[in-house]
Amino acid sequence: MENENGNRHEIGNGKVDGRMTGNGLMKIQTNGKGNKKNGNGICHDDSSLPVRAQTIDELHSLQKKRSAPTTPSKGFQLNSTFATMSEEDRQRQQLQSISVKGQQQLNEEVSTREIDGLTTSSTQQQDPLFSISASLASSARETGPKVVRGDPSRAPKHVPHHPVIPTISVSDSSLKFTHVFYNLSPAELYEQAIKHEKGSFITSTGALATLSGAKTGRAPRDKRVVRDATTDSELWWGKGSPNIEMDEHTFMVNRERAVDYLNSLDKVFVNDQFLNWDPENRIKVRIVSARAYHSLFMHNMCIRPTPEELENFGTPDFTIYNAGQFPCNRYTHYMTSSTSIDLNLARREMVILGTQYAGEMKKGLFSVMHYLMPKRQILSLHSGCNMGKNGDVALFFGLSGTGKTTLSTDHNRYLIGDDEHCWSDNGVSNIEGGCYAKTIDLSREKEPDIWNAIKFGTVLENVVFDEHNRDVDFTDKSVTENTRAAYPIEYIPNAKIPCVGPQPKNVILLACDAFGVLPPVSRLNLAQTMYHFISGYTALVAGTVDGVKEPTATFSACFGAAFIMMHPTKYAAMLADKMHKYGATGWLVNTGWSGGRYGVGSRIKLQYTRKIIDAIHSGSLLNANYKKTEVFGLEIPSEIEGVPSDILDPINAWPDKDAYKETLVKLGGLFRSNFEVFTDYQIGEDNKLTEEIAAAGPIF
Ligand SMILES: Nc1ncnc2c1ncn2[C@@H]1O[C@H](COP(=O)(O)OP(=O)(O)OP(=O)(O)O)[C@@H](O)[C@H]1O
Ligand SMILES: O=C([O-])CC(=O)C(=O)O
């Protein structure tokens, strides 16, 4: 049965169904039941959407749509259609169509770098395999499995360099070899994915299309953080916090489960990479995973080491064990579904069980940065960032789908990064080495740079393509609405590499307001900027089926409550301090509705939002004529070049003025009740700023 989170709970011989099951087990409750909304109409950030299929075969059949009837059907003429044929049958037939000789050649060509003479040339410390073996060690055994580099389909020619010393106390599993694919190239990862991972295909522009399985978004309710003596006092716990606690022992139980699963495989993928382009604050990460899809995703999203950097990589600062195909054991303490994403800051490790959505790795590491960086007086931010020709830097904050990637990718400016940044006294630095763009309804005309980045090397998640010519249909939501492209940042022509920049001049807060009452742009004073930063508002439309749905307000502190580790006011105080120190201007930009709420009005044209952003960058908007709006007290300009003036004040765009006022007050109420929990906290050195921030909210 699906619970409200869309998670499936499977146990032993049956499925958990209703209150009691055949074998007398209680239905598992996920924490925060009735997740979507709580009575006050506020829902909390959760990008996880239910997958639109009942079975794995159905999911796979969604991915490909049949060619137009005119397309000649090449290959096998079958009574069953391509889409309804099981993937296994299809592959069997494909294999039969390749001659035996051709198949042998294919096997020969698979490029794996088998290690020759590694034992003689490296000391154990420098040998990444030695270090990987230690990483994969069970908590009960001193050493890990016997790891060998290379493809298990090719038998090792040499005696393994870690000689097997048989003892009767070891189990079979520790006598087994695990082959390690260490920092493979995209081409090698393509081959692995296509050969071994169902649902992997090359699209007509050369991207690798993959399926992330049952989960097509993050599962924030399944995230756990180890609460020990240190984290107990350092982190934010309790109501509203994304840190749901677990104890050290339970973490080790899950770690063992993940490590045993990975060791049971013939091969694992290991990526050694970096986070943060600021050389003084670079973090070394290792990702151990079971899928080429995951390895290529992280290859694109993290910073790629040079061969020299890899040679001297040493011990990672943080390790992820991604055993996402394997569920957690729901009899384990703290588990509320078959998915668990577990963070242990003391051990510097993360374990993933029961979800293959690759964004968990990206955002899991982001959480780690939200812990490590503030300790160094560096502010970590869920924001995009770009820089003009004159060196003016802008940050773009916003929740998922509000436009960080779309608006920071600007043909006239240098892209520093699209999603995760650090702000220090040296300026800004991107945490990542790639971008993760939403691709639903992507168009070449509106977003040419993202469109062109979808080429060889790019991972395309959960998109639907033509079964024959492999053209992607970006409008197709059959698998999910959260279709994504992950590509290295250098695929954007004007990426700024290294991805660092000077102190920001503009701080742009993005909200996709499906209520349609926030102005397309307003200039904020520092207190208002802090108020909206702490509120972290957006309103998306839940569900796309069955006609018009109510917009749902989402408040996510710091525009990323799912990733922060300490209390939001810590980050807010740092932001206020930095904006004040470097004289940055705050702006609120509504990338959502105008002229009425969702269903009545329409989404503000991207073309207009771009003009608004241009006017912010150029400085011209700073000198416009402003007036103050009712309720939110926002300063709005009377005109902007290239934007129809009648949309700038939202009341003018609404035909029904009473409906506008009613909706405005309703939204104001939602802001007010959300902010209540923050009014008791002091932000900054004295109470002055705290009072100003509290007063910067809606008044009605
Ligand atoms: N006026 C507009 N401004 C910005 N984006 C718009 C606008 N109208 C439509 N869009 C669409 O909204 C989406 C914005 O998504 P985007 O990928 O930029 O989100 P994001 O903020 O980067 O989220 P995430 O953190 O999940 O990556 C894009 O698909 C874009 O085409
Ligand atoms: O993390 C993800 O899955 C996508 C993303 O960028 C976000 O939700 O902010």
Ligand SMILES: [Ca+2]
């Ligand atoms: Ca993005």
Ligand SMILES: [Mn+2]
């Ligand atoms: Mn994001």
